[in-house]
Amino acid sequence: MEIDLQTINSTSVPVKQRTDTSSRKIETTKVKARTEESVKKVQAAKDTAIKQLETEIQRTEEQRQRIDAEKYLKQIINITEVFNRKLKFSIDKELDQVIVKVVDAETDKVIKEIPPDELKRLYAKMKEAIGSIIDTMI
Numbered sequence: 001m002e003i004d005l006q007t008i009n010s011t012s013v014p015v016k017q018r019t020d021t022s023s024r025k026i027e028t029t030k031v032k033a034r035t036e037e038s039v040k041k042v043q044a045a046k047d048t049a050i051k052q053l054e055t056e057i058q059r060t061e062e063q064r065q066r067i068d069a070e071k072y073l074k075q076i077i078n079i080t081e082v083f084n085r086k087l088k089f090s091i092d093k094e095l096d097q098v099i100v101k102v103v104d105a106e107t108d109k110v111i112k113e114i115p116p117d118e119l120k121r122l123y124a125k126m127k128e129a130i131g132s133i134i135d136t137m138i
Contacts, residue, residue, distance in 0.1 A: 095124060
């Protein structure tokens with residue numbers, strides 16, 4: 001007597017049970033899809049929160065630096081007053097640079113300028129020359 005195992009295996013499992021297994025597979029696939037979607041949403045929320053924290057940290061650091069700069073600036077001004085000097089600060093928009101002038105408090109005459117005028121002119125000419133070179137190359 002010869003027995004065919006494939007025939008027994010396929011016929012011994014009722015049709016309803018086979019259908020339940022494929023239904024379970026479909027349900028499992030749906031659950032996996034929902035889980036993956038939930039994981040993506042959670043990850044996006046985490047990424048957003050991290051970006052917000054990084055922005056807040058940067059903003060806090062900039063505020064701390066500004067406070068430190070103001071504190072040091074006040075100390076420098078107090079020290080210069082002892083020597084009968086004033087400091088005048090300005091921003092050269094063309095050079096995008098801070099200019100500091102040391103001024104005699106009595107005569108209001110500029111004693112020193114940082115950076116010096118010559119250096120500012122040299123810097124402006126170099127920027128212009130670089131711009132010309134780039135324009136020529138393009």
